[in-house]
Amino acid sequence: MSVVEQWVVVLIIIFVYLAITLAAGIMASLRREFSVEEYVAASRSLGPVVMYFLMGASIFSAFAFLGGPGWAFGRGAASFYILGYCALGLLPWYIFGPKALRLGKSKGYVTQAQLASDRFKSPALSAIMALVSVLAFIQYITLQMKGIAYVFNVTTGGVIPFWAGALIAYGVVFVYVFLGGVRSVAWTNVLQGIMMVVLAWSLGLYLPYKLHGGPAAMFQKIAETNPGHLIIGPEGAMSYAAFSSAILVSVLGFAMWPHLFMRAYNAESEATLKKSVMLYPTFAIFMVPVLFIGFSAIGVVPEGAITANDQVLPWMVTNMGFSPLVVGLFAAGTMAAAMSSADAITHGAASVYTIDFHKAVLQRNLSDKATVWVTRIAVVIFCSAAYYLAIFGGQSLVALLLGAYGSIVQFFPIVVAAFYWPRATAPGAIAGLLGGVFVNYAIQLKLWTPPIDIHSGIWGLILNVVLLVVVSYLTKPMEEEHVRSFVEA
Amino acid sequence: MSQKRNPYAFQIFRSGTSAESRRVSIIAFIYLLVCGLAMIWPIYTIANRVYPIILGMPFSMFWIAFWIVMTFIGLIFLYRYEFGR
Numbered sequence: 260m261s262v263v264e265q266w267v268v269v270l271i272i273i274f275v276y277l278a279i280t281l282a283a284g285i286m287a288s289l290r291r292e293f294s295v296e297e298y299v300a301a302s303r304s305l306g307p308v309v310m311y312f313l314m315g316a317s318i319f320s321a322f323a324f325l326g327g328p329g330w331a332f333g334r335g336a337a338s339f340y341i342l343g344y345c346a347l348g349l350l351p352w353y354i355f356g357p358k359a360l361r362l363g364k365s366k367g368y369v370t371q372a373q374l375a376s377d378r379f380k381s382p383a384l385s386a387i388m389a390l391v392s393v394l395a396f397i398q399y400i401t402l403q404m405k406g407i408a409y410v411f412n413v414t415t416g417g418v419i420p421f422w423a424g425a426l427i428a429y430g431v432v433f434v435y436v437f438l439g440g441v442r443s444v445a446w447t448n449v450l451q452g453i454m455m456v457v458l459a460w461s462l463g464l465y466l467p468y469k470l471h472g473g474p475a476a477m478f479q480k481i482a483e484t485n486p487g488h489l490i491i492g493p494e495g496a497m498s499y500a501a502f503s504s505a506i507l508v509s510v511l512g513f514a515m516w517p518h519l520f521m522r523a524y525n526a527e528s529e530a531t532l533k534k535s536v537m538l539y540p541t542f543a544i545f546m547v548p549v550l551f552i553g554f555s556a557i558g559v560v561p562e563g564a565i566t567a568n569d570q571v572l573p574w575m576v577t578n579m580g581f582s583p584l585v586v587g588l589f590a591a592g593t594m595a596a597a598m599s600s601a602d603a604i605t606h607g608a609a610s611v612y613t614i615d616f617h618k619a620v621l622q623r624n625l626s627d628k629a630t631v632w633v634t635r636i637a638v639v640i641f642c643s644a645a646y647y648l649a650i651f652g653g654q655s656l657v658a659l660l661l662g663a664y665g666s667i668v669q670f671f672p673i674v675v676a677a678f679y680w681p682r683a684t685a686p687g688a689i690a691g692l693l694g695g696v697f698v699n700y701a702i703q704l705k706l707w708t709p710p711i712d713i714h715s716g717i718w719g720l721i722l723n724v725v726l727l728v729v730v731s732y733l734t735k736p737m738e739e740e741h742v743r744s745f746v747e748a
Numbered sequence: 749m750s751q752k753r754n755p756y757a758f759q760i761f762r763s764g765t766s767a768e769s770r771r772v773s774i775i776a777f778i779y780l781l782v783c784g785l786a787m788i789w790p791i792y793t794i795a796n797r798v799y800p801i802i803l804g805m806p807f808s809m810f811w812i813a814f815w816i817v818m819t820f821i822g823l824i825f826l827y828r829y830e831f832g833r
Contacts, residue, residue, distance in 0.1 A: 339812050343787045346816040350780055353823070467804075474804030482798045482806065489798045489806045503788035510784065530831045537827045540820040547805075547813060682756035739755050746759050 265583045266415040272587025283447045312452035314535045315542050319455045320600035321406025324593045329568030331553025335488035337497035338550050343506040345543035348513035349536050356532045358678050359523035362748045371520040372615035378677040378745050379685040382619045389615035392517045394663030396608035400645035403597040404428050413573045414590040425649050432601045451595035456545055458592040463548020466555040504714035512668030518607030609637040662700040668716040669695035672727050681742040687731030695723030776826045783819040787812055
């Protein structure tokens with residue numbers, strides 16, 4: 260088959276996928292005009308299957324097909340941390356989730372920072388949390404756009420340039436967030452989820468068998484040529500300290516992402532919430548074949564063929580004589596993974612900015628109609644910022660965003676204090692958060708090099724907790740009835 | 749006892765949580781803690797080797813996958829206990 264036909268087929272598959280997604284989003288928006296109730300009620304009628312894929316979409320981002328295999332290829336056993344992260348990441352939510360849900364119901368919260376700022380009676384806390392979240396979200400969206408643009412470009416043999424791929428992604432996510440109702444987002448996520456799982460398992464098993472005669476033979480080969488690649492520790496791929504602390508940070512930090520935290524306010528009941536937590540470890544099992552893909556590339560992808568580990572799977576799919584149908588499905592699957600995360604994050608970023616920053620600090624008496632418009636403008640601004648960063652880089656900004664990305668885990672002590680420690684005060688919470696974020700930035704910007712190879716989030720948490728406790732005890736306790744209502748919720 | 753309690757003390761369970769519910773929560777917490785600790789240092793050091801290769805995975809990877817399954821099983825029991833039938 261000639262090269263021309265190849266990219267045409269790939270492009271057709273991608274556009275069919277995009278058309279289905281767009282159609283679902285637009286249909287939901289037409290429905291909304293008939294009845295707001297239907298649009299909203301759909302979320303209360305979501306069954307366990309749909310909820311399951313909705314939750315899964317947050318793990319299966321562009322990272323799943325680019326970063327995951329890249330880690331296994333380049334960093335070997337270090338990638339096992341991803342499995343631990345997927346399996347354990349949502350566990351704290353089994354404890355916190357129902358509490359957040361009950362408080363949300365009784366006090367009318369829709370965001371994470373609303374809960375924190377109400378508990379501590381501090382709009383400043385809300386503003387700081389919103390700022391950190393939004394910067395982290397922009398980084399997250401940028402990663403998704405970059406992933407989509409890259410895959411778009413490579414699988415079409417360079418026909419779709421980087422800027423156009425990112426722009427198309429931008430456009431579709433944009434429409435998604437604007438028009439797509441909860442029902443359509445949920446159902447496209449189911450389709451996207453099935454596509455991703457099928458892709459992960461078929462490629463994850465096919466590649467080791469085709470290239471090495473099976474996973475066992477593949478690992479045997481790796482063990483003989485490079486035994487350190489498959490273990491952790493001093494002779495291994497990653498130090499014990501780095502590996503263990505990375506898992507620990509994800510367990511503490513994962514549920515602190517505002518868009519996941521907000522799920523507690525979407526769930527119909529405690530049972531639904533706990534069920535999605537219960538089912539979550541299965542996504543870690545789905546990641547196993549994804550890592551197989553990366554390992555199968557060892558000794559196959561020639562030295563210098565790729566410039567970054569993330570490119571390993573796209574390189575294999577486009578250079579190993581696959582039919583254009585497979586290449587197209589791969590491209591659509593990766594885009595599905597990236598877009599199903601991007602919509603939730605874009606929506607989360609805009610809501611957090613509007614409610615936790617704009618309404619909390621700038622304009623307290625904003626009407627409902629104006630609020631919707633502020634949210635929409637925020638969507639445009641954040642998408643544009645992410646697009647700019649994805650295309651032009653902007654190195655000075657990247658450090659700022661990465662620092663925020665690593666700082667999300669610093670919300671953990673605030674949430675624990677809000678739920679379990681009545682003595683915590685606003686100055687304590689703010690001092691702790693700022694201290695934790697500061698340490699994270701100091702390490703990120705290489706102003707301070709920690710003595711041991713432990714995740715920067717842990718160093719931040721140490722100072723965070725110390726400041727939270729010490730400053731809280733040094734300041735006047737808050738009103739007893741108010742703080743106890745959070746502990747008793 | 750509850751009368752004398754410091755209203756500002758760290759408090760994990762809501763007032764009025766039954767003894768049985770507390771016990772189940774603590775058992776579940778310990779079980780899941782074990783699953784998590786098995787994946788990190790120092791317990792992970794016993795599993796951190798290539799051989800034997802099980803289900804196509806080096807032992808270092810199989811061990812993590814095994815504890816993921818154990819986590820899942822534990823959660824199923826916990827959920828069924830709370831919302832079963």
